[in-house]
Amino acid sequence: MKSEKSKESDPPQNETTTAWYEPPPYEIHSSGKLLASTCTLKDDGTLDIDFASSAPDELANALPEYQAVVVESKPPATLHRQCPPLNVVVQVVGSRGDVQPFIALGMALQRYGHRVRLATHDVFADFVRKSGLEFYPIGGDPEDLMSYMVRNPGLLPSLESLKGGDIPRKRRMIYEMLKGCWKSCVCPDPVTQEPFVANAIIANPPSFAHVHCGQALGVPVHIMFTMPWTATRAFPHPLTNVKARNIRQSNANYCSYGMVNMLTWQGSGDVINKWRVEDLQMDPVHTSMGPDLIETLKIPFTYCWSPALVPKPNDWGSNIDICGFFMRDEPVFTPPDDLVSFLRAGPMPVYIGFGSIVLESATKMTEIILEACKMAGVRALVSRGWSKLGGDNSSTGDVFYLEDCPHEWLFKQVQAVVHHGGAGTTACGLYNARPTVIVPFFGDQPFWGHVVASNGAGPIPIRHQSLTSQNLADAIKFCLTPGAQQAAQAVADQMLRENGVNMAVQSFHHHLNMSDMTCDIDPQHAADWMCRKPKSKTCMKVSHAALKDLITSGQVKVSDAVPHRPKEYNMDIERWDPVSGGVSAFIGVMTDVTSAIGGTFVNPFREYKKTRFAGGNGGEATLSAAAAMGKGVASMGTSVTKGTLVGVPMAFAEGFRNAPKLYGDDIMDHGTVEDWKSGGVVAAKTFGTGFYEGITDIVTKPYAGAKKEGALGFMKGLGKGSMNMVTKPGSAMFGLVAYPAQGIYKSMKTLRKSTVESTVRSGKLASLERCNPSLRARQ
CATH class of the missing domain: 3.40.50.2000 (Glycogen Phosphorylase B;)
Structure with a gap:
């Protein structure tokens, strides 16, 4: 075992x-x-x-x-x-x-x-x-x-x-x-x-x-x-x-x-x-x-x-x-009787808590907190949090141990707050004009500690590894000074004039391209489908409700509609020149091949070990190892084929095509390769314009430059034309292989049944089935 x-x-x-x-x-x-x-x-x-x-x-x-x-x-x-x-x-x-x-x-x-x-x-x-x-x-x-x-x-x-x-x-x-x-x-x-x-x-x-x-x-x-x-x-x-x-x-x-x-x-x-x-x-x-x-x-x-x-x-x-901090509405909260009694029994306390932080030693942290409160002469509300500060200790006359309690209500009951510096907790403290001590642990917490200190609303943050009873007591005392209280109030006055969540919603809406998101039939609804217009070859964007009406009236079929994609992301590598592009593509191919070779030798051993560990016998383990080796050989072949037929030629074609940008010349956009057909179109356009412009630019570029800047412009144009005699025909030659190959590769990928596309379509069809055509209130 x-x-x-x-x-x-x-x-x-x-x-x-x-x-x-x-x-x-x-x-x-x-x-x-x-x-x-x-x-x-x-x-x-x-x-x-x-x-x-x-x-x-x-x-x-x-x-x-x-x-x-x-x-x-x-x-x-x-x-x-x-x-x-x-x-x-x-x-x-x-x-x-x-x-x-x-x-x-x-x-x-x-x-x-x-x-x-x-x-x-x-x-x-x-x-x-x-x-x-x-x-x-x-x-x-x-x-x-x-x-x-x-x-x-x-x-x-x-x-x-x-x-x-x-x-x-x-x-x-x-x-x-x-x-x-x-x-x-x-x-x-x-x-x-x-x-x-x-x-x-x-x-x-x-x-x-x-x-x-x-x-x-x-x-x-x-x-x-x-x-x-x-x-x-x-x-x-x-x-x-x-x-x-x-x-x-x-x-x-x-x-x-x-x-x-x-x-x-x-x-x-x-x-x-x-x-x-x-x-x-x-x-x-x-x-x-x-x-x-x-x-x-x-x-x-x-x-x-x-x-x-x-x-x-x-x-x-x-x-x-x-946009401002995201402040939620204050939740309805009825404090327990013992908390109310504690708050009424003396001066306003100081809040101390570290929320979701999981401390290495909650006992040591509790000792530091209790001693610091005595040294500073303050009463304290200590939030137990995920680390269970205080352990099994019960609340005393000067210390009350809190369970879960909304900060929006709680921070109104204290005169200062000590916490880890999470953005939400920091915002809530400052929003309520409470001077703040931040004891950061990770992430954005040190950042917020320094922001608070730079605005005078709290002391320099104390890293939790450096926290002692003395420096925590000194920090609490700083928060009780009139200067810190005035600074916290000034920050609160500014925050009260903001509405972070509404501004964030405006930001979200502002960056959406609404023309791509809305239904062409009823703009008050989102477009979820693309389908051909009735008796037309053009496509339109339609909502669930609009599509269901079109289907019900017999104008289109469900099979005519595909899920709408309002935003596309191009994650292809942009090659700036043929040298770096070609070298990086070659290195990429060699890396893929090396990884596949490594997998061919390593994965069989891993599969053998896993099968035996799962209780399989030697024969089953050997079959698993053989299958893994087969996958490795296939992966190696795929890497070599894709790299030599698509990756490297594409890198040189795009590198030559984009090279004129480096010396301030414009390049022509011949479209995007989506399938074998568009790959051939892009290759043809690149080949034709590449050789034509490569030859004519040696005349047209100097002429245009001289017309714009005289002799200096003529020399610039001559340089661009000379370079274009190499870059543009180079792109044309490599593109003749690269773009059709890329198109064929993408078409082959499209032919394979995509579970992602099936999942998306199934989800949208389920929404379509539940859709009520009466939602189309306005046409």
């Missing part, structure tokens, strides 16, 4: 080639003239990053242009038609404090007529449903997640966790939640069995599934979060400590975000790609795109904090809004 520990070390029964048990290489050391960097992973999971440059001016020019203009923090009022009711899934990974702001958002979305499903961890089912929102479980244990995050305050694991076996559990948890997030987009309600297919997705970044689910469904995605996730020169990534040598600090700040993204992708990219291939039946995301996918695709982003505390940086684009 194997021990529990040895069971944990065996591969899962459904394992393919994902190395669950191998810690990712969380390190980056690069050297170069433009940017040299050294990253060191600290024991607390944060990063020390050292940037240097031998050409700082060139680096500054290489970064996206900085617009030093005054930027409006609030989203502009939408100019589009009114948003129709949508099925909105809100995907949230985190603690109760992470979930609570999105409950406020969900309730606001409901007031606008949307059907809102909050998809998060199973343990929050009652919390979500009691708020009047639909709930869908995505798996994952938030208590285990919080315990992991206390040991690993950054998004990256500490050295202790790398050695202690946390990695496979965390990576498996991510995989479980990815699968749950996809199901939350297309599966019926677990309780009512009401069908559901999402028209839009709102998510926080740690849910990871957002953009990929959006691509599979063809629906818009909107990211909302409580900490900076978008690169800016204004401040570094909150999980980093940045040093800049011979480089502007602002540029180092900007680069820190890319560094964290790369390291995060190192730890989760293979898990995400495994899920994409197996569950979503889509190609894996290329390593060069994965880390910065959200920014590359210009996904709309709403930050839910007060712009009065952290204004919108000037280098954030129009797709980013800061």
